[in-house]
Amino acid sequence: MKSKVEQTIKEAGAFIRAEAGKVSVQQIEHKSLNNLVSYVDKTAEEMLVKGLSEALPDSVFLTEEATVEQGEGEWRWIIDPLDGTTNFLHGIPLFSVSVALEHQGEIVMGWVYDIMHDGLYFAEKGKGAFRNGKPISVSAQDNIEYALSVTGFPYGKPEVVEAYMNILLYLTHETRGVRRLGSAAIDLAYVAEGKFEAFYEYKLNAWDVAAGSLIVQEAGGIITDFSGGDNYLFGRQIIATNGKITKDLMEVIKTHFLDKIL
Ligand code: 2AM
Ligand code: CA
DSSP: OHHHHHHHHHHHHHHHHHHTTTOOGGGOEEEETTEEEOHHHHHHHHHHHHHHHHHSTTOEEEESSOOSOBOOOSEEEEEEEEEOHHHHHHTOSOOEEEEEEEETTEEEEEEEEEGGGTEEEEEETTSOEEETTEEOOOOOOOOGGGOEEEEOOOOSOHHHHHHHHHHHHHHHHHSSEEEOOSOHHHHHHHHHTTSOSEEEEESOOHHHHHHHHHHHHHTTOEEEOTTSSSOOSSSSEEEEESSSSHHHHHHHHIIIIIHHHO
16 A cells, blocks of 8 residues: 555645646636645646555545545545746746655655655654655754744734734744745654754644654644644644744744744
């Protein structure tokens, strides 16, 4: 099953890579102002649905582009066929395929394919995390002052977005800094690999984080929602760290963001 899944993900990734730079302005649809999609996202999703259905018959799907019936079931694939669509459309080489497998409500396997770097991140519950077959682990840094974080910016109510930027301001002044890459799945993979100490974001969807979260956990990190709970998959708040700075980052997010929007 695993090799069929990985073959499918690499084929979808190869298709996306081959289309990079070819999408015309007329072929871009605006789901909303900041939310773009093209035939590339949809075709990649169809390729994934076909291959994953063959790999695991009777499985159901939760997918960003909803090219297939969305179902609930014992085995469910949670998929973002192209995470980082804006990067893809602008020729910035940071976009990915994100595929998670859920069994009875628990994520048991996850893959993030960093397409332009040919990096396939994989984790299986209880069995560790890997990049192209080699074990990976989170950073050992336990001092938030020396931590490099990564985030993405939410869209929505201006006052909430403005308050969210306070976190950025604090981390810019008081820590090593913050990056904003544009693919949540890659952000998580990079935390798992020890490149970043932390990732946090507000208003993401389950398909952006389902695979990457398991990869971080299996690499030794910790994932929570903004209050330290475990509602990060559907709760639209996520903090992923190397396991050593969760408390500090949670405090920053509480003081500089949550307390300001209440
Ligand atoms: P996408 O490229 O699959 O749309 C960047 O911070 C992350 O936010 C990406 O994972 C991106 O996923 C996601 N994203 C893009 N537009 C968004 C929106 N309007 N609302 C929520 N998330 C979004
Ligand atoms: Ca997407």
